[in-house]
Structures are given as structure tokens and as C-alpha cells.
Amino acid sequence: MKKIGLLLAILACISPDLFAQGAKNIRINEVMTDNESSIVDEFGNHKAWIELCNASFTTVNIRGMYITTDKSVLNEDLSAPQRQALMSLIPNGDESTLLSGNQHFILYCNGNPKDGSRHITAKITEGEPVWVALYDGNGVELIDSVTVPALSVNQSYAREKDGSANWVVRGSKNVTPGIANTPNINNKIARTKAEDPHGFAITILAMGTVFSCLALLFVFFRVLGLIMDHINTTKKIANAYPLKPVTSTITTTAKIGAEVLDTTGKLMKDGLKLKGIDKKVYIAVIAMAIKQYEDDVHDVESGIISIKPKSTTWNAPKFNNEIKK
Incomplete structure (x- = not known):
């Protein structure tokens, strides 16, 4: 018991010093x-x-x-x-x-x-x-x-x-x-x-970052989809209304022109030799060549129809004047 009492007394004396050391x-x-x-x-x-x-x-x-x-x-x-x-x-x-x-x-x-x-x-x-x-x-x-x-x-x-x-x-x-x-x-x-003990600010920041990325992805794929739709629509129109190659028309026209010149030259040469062919024959040949040329190049443009005006009795001035009378 004496030892325990002595130990407690020592601790009682030391404790204030220890507390003071800690406080410092x-x-x-x-x-x-x-x-x-x-x-x-x-x-x-x-x-x-x-x-x-x-x-x-x-x-x-x-x-x-x-x-x-x-x-x-x-x-x-x-x-x-x-x-x-x-x-x-x-x-x-x-x-x-x-x-x-x-x-x-x-x-x-x-x-x-x-x-x-x-x-x-x-x-x-x-x-x-x-x-x-x-x-x-x-x-x-x-x-x-x-x-x-x-x-x-x-x-x-x-x-x-x-x-x-x-x-x-x-x-x-x-x-x-x-x-x-x-x-x-x-x-x-x-x-x-x-500053943010409950983590509310960092949560809002993280959610804002995620939703911002999702919004950017939505805009990107939306624009990409519109571009692809436009490309597909263009392809469909091109397939539905193909353009005729201009090269073949030019080649055909040149060929016809050469034939006309060749035929006309022969007729003129023969006519001069024979001296009996009427000029009307030359004019008819040239007219036929021009008609063939116009038929070949008519409506080259895809989807476009050319309509030329033609005079009839319905729009003749004389006929209209008689109706008015």
C-alpha cells in the first residue's frame, strides 16, 4: 500500500508539469x-x-x-x-x-x-x-x-x-x-x-462536368446526323435523275457535222459537175442535217423539257380578229 501511495504522489506531482509541457x-x-x-x-x-x-x-x-x-x-x-x-x-x-x-x-x-x-x-x-x-x-x-x-x-x-x-x-x-x-x-x-465538409460543391461540380460532356456529345452526333442525311438525300436525287454525259453529245454532234459537211460537199461537187441539180436539193439536205442535229441534242438536261411555241389557227391574228367580230 505504501508503494501505491508513493506512486500516486509522484504522479500527482508530475502531472501538472506534463500538462504544462503539453500546453506550451x-x-x-x-x-x-x-x-x-x-x-x-x-x-x-x-x-x-x-x-x-x-x-x-x-x-x-x-x-x-x-x-x-x-x-x-x-x-x-x-x-x-x-x-x-x-x-x-x-x-x-x-x-x-x-x-x-x-x-x-x-x-x-x-x-x-x-x-x-x-x-x-x-x-x-x-x-x-x-x-x-x-x-x-x-x-x-x-x-x-x-x-x-x-x-x-x-x-x-x-x-x-x-x-x-x-x-x-x-x-x-x-x-x-x-x-x-x-x-x-x-x-x-x-x-x-x-470549405465543403459535406461534399455538396464537389458533387455539383462533378455532375455539371458529366452533363456538359453529354450535352456536347449530343450536339456533335446531332450535327453529324444532319450532315449524313444531307449526303444520303443528295445521293438519292443523283441516282433518281442521272445526268447524261456531255461528252457523248459533243462527239455525236461533231460526227453529224462532219457527215453534213461531207454530204453537202459531195452534192455540191456533183451538182457543179452535172449542172442539173436544183438548189432546192441542197437546201433540203442541209435542213435534214440540222433537224437530225436538233433531235440529238434536244433535252440533254435531266428533268427539263423544252417546249417551243408553234403557230396554229387558234393563235393566228386573222382567226382571232374574226372571232372578235
Whole structure:
């Protein structure tokens, strides 16, 4: 029994030191003083926020610690209760206050603790410098502090890397609330998880991409179908109304012309020799040749019928005048 009691006494003495060592690994990691389009709280409001980070690989519970933006707590004449009255307590009752190694925790300022365990009363004025400090649960030991310069809208003041000593001003596109400050692929994944915890945005994006591709495929195949229909229609018309080859007509015409010239030449030669053939014979031969030529080239065009006017008694001027009388 004495050994057990001695062991418990040793553990009781060591435990506060171990807790203190764990608390010293908590760092103020990033601060935003003017939040217009960054993260929102559970009520959808944009508020100034402070990010804490566990810079160790051990688990630390930050409940019971204090956050303050009031420099009057540095007055050494103040007692612990007086300091605590000027600070904001990180309340109990939230499992997320148990930070594992390299985990982050967001606190919303200018709030009311009744709104939730992440809302603290620490005051931050937009566009003005502010001093932020983290105190141990006794309200006396200062764990970490930083003086934040005046920031523009949606800018943050953050460590270059989690827990590092160097601080930088980050633009609105480079703030990293709730995730590691080191930009890498895992950081982008973490940012996506933080901004879209339920996956609605990525689902809508994926569905939009799929439906856009389907719409493009529909338009492509629709246009291709119209082109193929036009080609098929053209082929059907060409097969239904084939064009006669012009070469054969030209060849036939040339052949007829040669025959006419040959025949006419012979007749003229014979007529001159015989001196008895009437000129009417020559005219008749030439007329027959022209008639044969016209019959051969008539209606060469496919689907076109040529109709020549012909005078009859119905359209004769004399006949029409007699009817009118």
C-alpha cells in the first residue's frame, strides 16, 4: 500500500508539469481581423477569428485556457482573478478542444459564449492592429502572443509554417483557416474539406462536368446526323435523275457535222459537175442535217423539257380578229 501511495504522489506531482509541457505546444497560428468572405460560423456569420494549432505530436486539451486581446493583463499588479476577468475562457463541453498532433482549432471573436464553445468575447476591431495572447488555465502563465498589424479585408496574419517563428501577411486567396499553413497538395485537400465538409460543391461540380460532356456529345452526333442525311438525300436525287454525259453529245454532234459537211460537199461537187441539180436539193439536205442535229441534242438536261411555241389557227391574228367580230 505504501508503494501505491508513493506512486500516486509522484504522479500527482508530475502531472501538472506534463500538462504544462503539453500546453506550451499550443500556438496562435493565424489571425483574421476583417472577415467579409472567409469562413463563417455555425450561424452563417462572418466574424474575426483566431486559429490555434497543436505544434506537437501529442494530444493536448485546450479547454480551460484563456484568450485575450486586452494588453492590460500584462500589469503585474493584477491578481489571477483580475486577469481572468479580462480574458475569454475556452469553455468545456466541446470534444474538438482535444487537439491531436498538428490539429487546428478556430475561435470566433466579438461573440457570446452562449452561442457555442467556439465563440469568445475577445474584442477585435476591423482594420486596426491588435495584440492577441494565449494564457494557461491558471490565468497567469503566458503561453503565446502576437501583435497583428492592420490588415485589409479578408487578409490574415499567419505563421509561414505551423508553429514557426516567422509571420507573414496572407492574401484572401491564401488564408488557411483550420488547416496547415504550408501550401502543398495535402493542404489543398484539407482546404476543400474545410470549405465543403459535406461534399455538396464537389458533387455539383462533378455532375455539371458529366452533363456538359453529354450535352456536347449530343450536339456533335446531332450535327453529324444532319450532315449524313444531307449526303444520303443528295445521293438519292443523283441516282433518281442521272445526268447524261456531255461528252457523248459533243462527239455525236461533231460526227453529224462532219457527215453534213461531207454530204453537202459531195452534192455540191456533183451538182457543179452535172449542172442539173436544183438548189432546192441542197437546201433540203442541209435542213435534214440540222433537224437530225436538233433531235440529238434536244433535252440533254435531266428533268427539263423544252417546249417551243408553234403557230396554229387558234393563235393566228386573222382567226382571232374574226372571232372578235
